[in-house]
Amino acid sequence: TSNSPKEAEGSTGATNAPAAAAEGPAVTIGFSAPAADHGWIAAVTTNAVARAKLYKDLTLEATEGTNDPAQQISAVKSLIAKKVDALVILPFDGKALTEVAKEAMAAGIPVVNLDRAFSSPLASHTFIGGDNYGMGVSAGNFIAAQMKAKNIGNPVIVEIAGLDNLELTQDRSKGFKEALASHGLKVTARQAAEFTAATGQKVASQVLQANTKIDALWNHDDDQGIGVEAAIKQSGRTDEFIMVGGAGSKHVMDLIKADKSFVKATVLYNPSMSGSAISLGRLLAQKKGLSDLVEQEIPASITTYSATVTKENVDSYLPIGFA
C-alpha cells in the first residue's frame, strides 16, 4: 500500500479523463458521509476530494463524517442552508437520511445518493452505488466454482463479515448464503469483525481456532482483510484454503496478480464510485447531460456490478484498486 497522495489519486481511477470534463459554470457540491472509522469509507471520502480537485469549475464542501444520523441530518441541513448546487450523500443509514434528502430536492438541490440507498425515489435525483447482495453472490459463485474444480465434497466455508449492525453487511451475507445454496453449499461459520485490520486479525485468529479444517474463506472487506491475512499467516495455515476478498484494495489485487498466496480473488465494491458520484453531481449542478449516453439524461440509478477480480482479469482492475 502507498502513502503518497499522488499515487493515491492514481489509484482512485480519477486520472482517466472524466466524462464531459469540459469547463462549465462554477458550482459547489456538498458532500456528506459517515465517520471514516474504516478504510472503505475513508477511501470514499478521499476519492471524492481527489476527484473534485480535477475540476477547476468545482468546489467541494465536505462535512465531518459521523455515525449519528442526527448529526448527519444537521450537516446536510447546513449544506442546504449554504445553497450548494448539488449534494452527494453517502448516508450512514439510508432510511434515516431520506427525509432531509427530500428537503434538499424540494429546495431544488439535486441529490446524488451514494451507495446506501434512501427509502424514497423522491429523495435523490440519482443513485450510484455498489451491489451488496451481488457482491455476496459473486463471492459465493467464485468459491462454489473453485470447490467444484477441486471437487471437494461439502467443503468448510467460513465467512468473516464486516460491521454486523449495518444493513449492507446483512445484504452481503444474504447474497453469499443464497449463491452458495444454489450450488448446494452452505456457510459453516460466520463471524463479524468491524471493517478494521485489528478486528479482522482478532476475529480471524479465533475463527481459525474454531475450524480445524477450512476449504474457503470469504472476507467482506479488504482493509479488514489485512488483519485476516496476518492471522492466517500467524496460524501457519497458508496453503490449506483459498481466501476471497471484498471491495478490491490495491494490496489484495497485487496479491492476486502475484498468485503466490492463498488470496485468489476479491469481489469488487469500489470506493472509486464516490468519484463518479462527484462527477454526476457536477453535471447535475451544471444542468449538463451525459454526452456519451444516447439519451442525454443522467440515469436515475447506477448500480456498479460487483465484478470478481481473479489473476486472469486483475490487470484491467489494478488501476482502480484503492489504497
Place this chain on the structure above:
Amino acid sequence: MTETMLQMTGIVKRFPGVVALAGVDLDVRPGEVHCLLGQNGAGKSTLIKVLAGAHRPDEGRILWEGSQVGFGSPVAAVRHGIATIYQELDLVDGLSVADNIFLAHEYASAGFVRGRETREVTVALLERLGHPDISPGTEVGRLSAAGKQIVSMARALSHDARLIVMDEPSAVLAHDEVENLFRVIRGLTAAGTAIVYISHRLEEIREIGDRVTVLKDGRTVAAGLDARTTPTTEIVKLMTGRTIEYAFPPRQSEPADGDPLLEVSGLTRAGEFVDVSFAVRPGEIVGLAGLVGSGRSEILETVYGARKAGAGTVSMGGRRVRPGSVPAAVRAGMGLAPEERKAQALFMLASIAENVVASTLPRFARAGFVDRRAALEAAAAQTAALELRPKDPRRPVRTLSGGNQQKVVVGRWLLKGCKVLLLDEPTRGVDIGARSELYALIRDLADSGVGVVVVSSEVPEVLGLADRVLVVADGRIVHEAPAAELDEHQVLDLVMEGSAVITKEDVV
C-alpha cells in the same frame, strides 16, 4: 533552658472571605510542652499548618533555630525536623498502617520498599504508643477514629523530629489512651524534643503543659503563661473574652418515670458487642462510658439500624423497629449524631446550611419543593445557638474549623428534634464555651421530653450530663447506675476490670 527553638512573629493568613490569622506570635523552647489554646476557629490549626508548610503565610516571619525559614512545602518542614499530627486525621485509608506511617519517607533501596524493616520499626513505634494490638499490615481504613489517631502519632514519631506539633490528639482518645500519649510525650521532652500541644481539655494542659499561648480571633492574646499556675478563669476569659462557669446544667429533680421510649434488649453483633439491653425514658439522658474500642459506637449504630444486629430487638414506644434499616429507625423517631464527622456526617462540598438541614428537609418542603429561605433561617438560628464561627451558613462546611464542623453535625440533630437522640462523642473538639452551650441545649431537649443517649470518652462529661450511666467494656454492659452514685475513679476501675474479666473468659 531559655533559648528559643522556634519563633513565629506577626503571622497573617487570609482565606477568601476570612482572616484566619491576623498577626500571631509564638515562641517554643527545646524540651518544653507548649500548649496552644483558643476557641473553635481561633486559628490554631491554621497556625500549625503554616508552621508545617501546608499553608503559605501572607505575612510574618518564622525563625527556626536562629535562622529565618519559609517552609514552601511540608517536606521542607519535615527536613528541618518539624513533624505534625494534623487535626483532621490525614491518612490514606487504602494503605496499611506501616505504609501510612512511612509514606514519603519509606525504608527503601533503589525505590524498593524494605518490607521487614518497615514492619519491625512500625511494631516498635506502636508498642511505644501502647498499641501492640494494631498490626502493621492492617488497612488504615478499618481502624477506628482512635486507631487512626494512634497511627498518625506513630507517623509523627517515625521521623525523629526536634519539634512535634499535635493538633488535638486527645480529642478521639479515652482516658487510658491519653495516659499513653503523655507517657510518650514525657519521653520525648526528656530527650529535648519540643511539643506544641493543642487541646480543649484544660485538665490535660495542667497535667502535661509547661507554657501556654492563647489565640483569639486569629491574634495572640497571651503568651508564655505558666500552664500549671495560671487560674482557669483567667485562661477562659482570655480565650472567650467572657467568664464561663464550666458547669453542667442541673439535672431534673425526680428521676424520669413512665414507659420507656427506647427499649433495647439482647442486642448482639458478633465480634463487636454481646447481649446489650437498656431502656431510655422520656426526658432521660443515658450515658455510655467505656474505653475506645469497647464498642459503644457499634451499639449506637446498631440501635439506629446502620448495622444489622446478629440478635436482639430494638423497640420505640413499645413497637419493634425493623432491624438494619436507618429509614425505619428515623421514621420511628430516632436520630444519630455519628462519631466520625468527616466520614459519617458531613457533606464537605455543601454549605453549612445544607449540612444542618440535611435530616430536616421535609419540614421545609411543600409538595417536595424546598422553601430555601425558611431552611436557611432555621440553619442560621441553629448555628447561632451553637456559636458557630464564622456565622454565615452559606459558607462551605469544609472551610470550617474542626470544632465548628462538629457543631454542625450536632446542630443537624438538635434541629431535627427526634423522640430519641443518640449522640456519639458530641463534644469532640468543641471548645469550653461552646460545650456548656451544647450541654444546655441537650438538657433542654431532655426537659422537652426527648430521650437522649450520650457516648463520650470523657468520663466527667458522662457523669455530669447523664442521669443514668451504663459502663461498657469489651462489648458488654458491665455496670449500670444513676450518675449521681458514681465517680470518675469507680467508672475507670469498672472499665478496666470489665475488660480484664472478659478477656480472661475469651482466652478460656
Place this chain on the structure above:
Amino acid sequence: MTATEPATAPDAPVLRRAARLGSLGEARNLGLIIVLVLLTVVGAITAPGLFLTWGNLLNLLTTASVIGVVTVGMTFVIIAGGIDLSVGAIIALASVWCTTLASQGYGIGGMIFAAMAVATIVGAVNGALIAYGRMVPFIVTLAMYVSARGLAEQISGRRSQIVSDPAFAQIAFNKVLGIPLLVVILAVVAVVGWVLLNRTTFGRRTFAVGGNAEAARLAGIDVRRHTLLVYVLSGVCCGIGAVMLTALTNTGASTHGMLYELDAIAAVIIGGTLLTGGRGSLVGSILGVLVFTTITNLFILNNLETPIQNIAKGAIIVAAVLLQRRGDRRNAVTH
C-alpha cells in the same frame, strides 16, 4: 423549638462576601458562556451570513436537543455519584421497540408509550442492580450498554425500521411559535430538571447521596431507593430522547445513539460537575452540550478536512477548559 436564641440572620457584610464568592457552578458556567461567546464570534467571522442565521441557530439547537435531553438525566446520575454508560444503547433499544410493526400498529400514542416504557424499565434495571445488587455503576451500565444494543439488533434484525405514521414524523417538523418542537422539548426537560435538582428535596438528596453516601444514609436518607430513582430518571430522559431521535430520523435503528454516553458524560463534566459526584450544575451541562454542538457546527460551516477538524477539536476543548478555570479561582489548591 431547639434554638434557644432568636435566629440571627447573617449580617450584611457576610452576605456580600457570600455573594462575591459565588458558587463553583456559577463560576464555571461563566467560563463556558465566555467560551460560547468566543465560538460565536469565530463563527460570525469565519462563516459570515451562515453561522449567525436564525435557520442555522435552530438547526444547531435541534441537533443539540436529543443529546441535551440525555445529558439532563446523566447530570443527575453523575451528581449522585454514579455513571450511566447505557444511555446510547437505551435510545437504540427504545427507538427499535417503538418502531416494530407491532408497536406502530398502535399509532403514535402506542409508539411513544413503547419507547418510554422500555427506556424506563431498562433504567430501573440499571438502578436496581446498582442500588440493591450493590454493583459498580460502571460495570452494570457497561453490561447494559452491550446487552441493550444486542437486543435492539436482535429485534430489528439489524435493519432500520421506517416510521410509517406521518403524525409521528411530524414531531420533528412541528414548530411552536417558530421554534422546532424538539428544541422546545429540550427546553422543557432542562427547566424541569433544573427545578427538580435545585428546588426540591429530591435534588438536595441527590447532592447528598453523591457527596457522602454514608453520611446521607446516617442522615436518614434512603440512599438505595434514591439511587434507583436517579437511574430511572436517566432512563426516562433516554426514552424522550429516543422518541425525538426516531422522529428526527423517521426510523428506529439499533445503530441510533452511538457514542451518546461519551458525548453526554463529556458535556456534564465540562459543565463543571464532579465525576466523583456531590457537586454539579445542570446549566453547566446544557452549556457543555451547546459548546460541543457549536464546535461541530462551526467545522461543518467552514468545510475543514475531517482529520484537521479532530485535531483542532481536541485543542479547542482544552482551551475551553483552561478558559473556564480562569473563571473558577476556588480549585486553585496549593500543591
Place this chain on the structure above:
Amino acid sequence: MTATEPATAPDAPVLRRAARLGSLGEARNLGLIIVLVLLTVVGAITAPGLFLTWGNLLNLLTTASVIGVVTVGMTFVIIAGGIDLSVGAIIALASVWCTTLASQGYGIGGMIFAAMAVATIVGAVNGALIAYGRMVPFIVTLAMYVSARGLAEQISGRRSQIVSDPAFAQIAFNKVLGIPLLVVILAVVAVVGWVLLNRTTFGRRTFAVGGNAEAARLAGIDVRRHTLLVYVLSGVCCGIGAVMLTALTNTGASTHGMLYELDAIAAVIIGGTLLTGGRGSLVGSILGVLVFTTITNLFILNNLETPIQNIAKGAIIVAAVLLQRRGDRRNAVTH
C-alpha cells in the same frame, strides 16, 4: 528512647474485627478466578476439542496481550485517581507514526523507537495538562482521544500502512519456548507492573495520591510530579501495545485501538480497582482482561450470532460481578 512503662491492655474488639476482614483485592480476585474456571468449564463442554487446546489457549492469550499491556498502565492511572480515555487513540497514532515510509526507512529499531517515543510524549502531554494545568483527567484525555486519532488520520491519509520489514512482522510470529513473544511481553509487563505497584515507593505513592491527595501532599509527596509520571507510564504501555498490535496486524492504521479505552477501563474496574482511586489490584485487572477475552473466544468458538453474543455478554458480566461480590463481604453494608 523506647517504651519505659508497660503498654496498656490491647482493646480486643479492634483485633477481632481487623482479623476477620480479608483485603478487598484478594477477595475480588478469588471471585474472578472462580468466574474464569466456570467459563473454562463452559468452554470445555460447549466446544469440546476446540476450547481446551494448547493452540486456542495461546491464541486467546495473544488476543489478550495488547489490551492487557494497555490495562496495566490504565490500572496505575485509575488507582492514582485519574482516567485515560486516550489509550486507543495513542495506539493508533503510535502505530501510524512507526509505519510511515519515513520511519520504516530506519528498519525495526527505528519503528519501535518511533512508536515508543510518540506514545510516551502524548502520555506526558496528558499528564502535564492534568497535573500542572490542573484540568480534569476525563476532559484532557477525551480531548487527546479526539486529537491523537485525528492526527493519526492526517498522517496516514486514513490508509492502512502495511509493514514492509519482515523482521517487524516476526514479532508476532516469534515464540519463546513455545510461547508467543506477544504473550511473553504481556507477562513481563504485568510482572514489572505488579512489582512497581506493590513493592516500590512509586507504587505506594500511587495509592496515596489516588486515595487521599491532600494527605499525600501533607506527607511530602510531590503529587503533581507523581500524577505526571503515572500518565507517562500509561503512554509507555500504549507504545508497547502499539508495537504489538502493528506486528500482529502487520499494519499501522488510524483505526487501531478503537474502544480500547473502554475495554481497558472495564477490565480494571471489574478487577476490583475503585474508579475513584486509592484501592486496586493489578492481578485483578489482568484477570479482568482474561475474563472478557475468554467470553468473546467462547462465543466465536460456538459461532454465535452477533446480537446473541452481545445480549449474553452483558448478562455474563453481571453474573460475574455478582459471583465476585460473594467473595467480598466488606461492602455488605445495611441501608
